[in-house]
Amino acid sequence: MAHYGLVFVVLAAILVGLAAGKAWERYKLVEGRWIDRRRIRQSPHFILGLNHLVAGQVDLSIEELEKAAALDPSAFELHLVLGNLYREKGQVGRAVQEHQSLLQRPRLNRVEHTNVLLCLGLDYRRGGFVDRAVEAFAEVLKLDPENETALINMEKLQEDQHQWQEAYVTRRRLARIAGPPDQPKSQLILAFLETELGLQALKEGRVSDAVRRFEAAIDLDPGVMPAYLHLGDAHAQQGDLPAAIATWERSIERQPDRAYLVLDRLEHGYSTMGSGQRFEDLCQRLIAASPREWRARAALARHLVNRGQTGTALELLFEALEHNPHALAIHQSIWAALSALDLPRHLVARYVEITRQSVFYLDPHVCVRCRYRSTELIWQCPHCHEWNTFVEERITPATDTEAEIPAGLAR
Numbered sequence: 001m002a003h004y005g006l007v008f009v010v011l012a013a014i015l016v017g018l019a020a021g022k023a024w025e026r027y028k029l030v031e032g033r034w035i036d037r038r039r040i041r042q043s044p045h046f047i048l049g050l051n052h053l054v055a056g057q058v059d060l061s062i063e064e065l066e067k068a069a070a071l072d073p074s075a076f077e078l079h080l081v082l083g084n085l086y087r088e089k090g091q092v093g094r095a096v097q098e099h100q101s102l103l104q105r106p107r108l109n110r111v112e113h114t115n116v117l118l119c120l121g122l123d124y125r126r127g128g129f130v131d132r133a134v135e136a137f138a139e140v141l142k143l144d145p146e147n148e149t150a151l152i153n154m155e156k157l158q159e160d161q162h163q164w165q166e167a168y169v170t171r172r173r174l175a176r177i178a179g180p181p182d183q184p185k186s187q188l189i190l191a192f193l194e195t196e197l198g199l200q201a202l203k204e205g206r207v208s209d210a211v212r213r214f215e216a217a218i219d220l221d222p223g224v225m226p227a228y229l230h231l232g233d234a235h236a237q238q239g240d241l242p243a244a245i246a247t248w249e250r251s252i253e254r255q256p257d258r259a260y261l262v263l264d265r266l267e268h269g270y271s272t273m274g275s276g277q278r279f280e281d282l283c284q285r286l287i288a289a290s291p292r293e294w295r296a297r298a299a300l301a302r303h304l305v306n307r308g309q310t311g312t313a314l315e316l317l318f319e320a321l322e323h324n325p326h327a328l329a330i331h332q333s334i335w336a337a338l339s340a341l342d343l344p345r346h347l348v349a350r351y352v353e354i355t356r357q358s359v360f361y362l363d364p365h366v367c368v369r370c371r372y373r374s375t376e377l378i379w380q381c382p383h384c385h386e387w388n389t390f391v392e393e394r395i396t397p398a399t400d401t402e403a404e405i406p407a408g409l410a411r
């Protein structure tokens with residue numbers, strides 16, 4: 001009997017323990033008041049707040065979550081999220097206040113501490129407080145060296161400040177953490193960062209250092225166009241024009257659609273070497289390979305005008321215009337050529353006929369990630385800060401339905 005009695009006592013103790021545990025979990029002493037933590041989850045405000053959040057109605061979500069938070073001022077995650085919502089709304093001051101008060105709570109565990117610091121870093125970055133943001137992310141990385149969000153934000157802050165070497169180190173850390181699936185993206189970013197380091201070296205007159213950097217960039221990702229441009233420039237500065245020309249030609253083999261970036265350089269290089277015909281041949285090859293290539297036509301036309309072949313040049317420009325009626329550079333060349341020929345009536349009439357159906361717009365380059373528009377090609381998007389995301393959108397007359405706009409950009 002005594003035996004059964006003992007079992008009973010042990011069971012009861014376990015049950016009481018469980019109940020006490022539940023109670024401990026459910027009720028919490030806050031500033032001398034017992035608060036039922038379950039009330040937050042059961043109050044309509046919490047659920048309504050989540051619903052609004054899912055529907056993207058941030059204002060309404062904030063309103064409800066503030067009410068829910070008032071029921072339990074100690075609810076950690078709720079205040080963390082509220083702070084983040086204030087930041088999303090652009091109320092950086094309130095976000096910082098919310099997160100800083102969380103940071104001052106006693107007995108934060110390591111994960112909580114890390115999360116609050118991360119959110120504070122994001123607040124500071126959003127508010128443009130660069131030094132404080134850097135400090136916060138550095139703190140996060142002390143607590144959690146593999147925190148990808150902190151590393152990515154750190155990298156962007158370093159890039160913004162042109163601290164290319166620091167950004168490079170950060171990207172290397174990120175690449176190590178992310179492993180093979182992320183490798184192509186990291187290689188591309190590292191290649192652009194190497195290119196920036198090369199440009200810095202070039203500015204400071206360390207030409208052979210620059211050459212090494214640009215070559216390293218091309219090794220990392222052979223598709224990084226600016227590395228070829230500036231590597232050629234560095235070779236030219238070293239007095240090695242054949243090497244410069246070979247580098248620029250290599251870039252065309254790699255990315256024929258961006259050949260226009262090196263055409264001026266090559267024209268000058270060829271003519272310095274006394275072989276102007278090579279430029280004509282190159283442009284003709286590019287035109288034959290891609291019939292819609294307007295920049296090669298425009299460049300060749302300019303080249304021909306300089307050699308007195310204005311009539312042939314004008315034909316090329318008309319062809320170029322049919323493919324790209326928006327390109328102001330072509331119009332300007334045509335105006336110059338027509339004026340040089342003393343405005344012959346039949347050519348002027350042809351020009352008017354071609355342009356009648358044209359659509360003009362001024363900023364044809366667009367970021368495929370965030371759709372930021374720009375008049376010129378940019379390597380790093382000033383809006384979303386991604387590398388190599390710009391493509392050229394083309395608008396052609398309605399009769400020309402050939403799809404040249406990348407699928408993702410079709411309107």
Ligand SMILES: [Zn+2]
Pocket residue numbers: 367368369370371372381382383384385386389
């Ligand atoms: Zn962008």
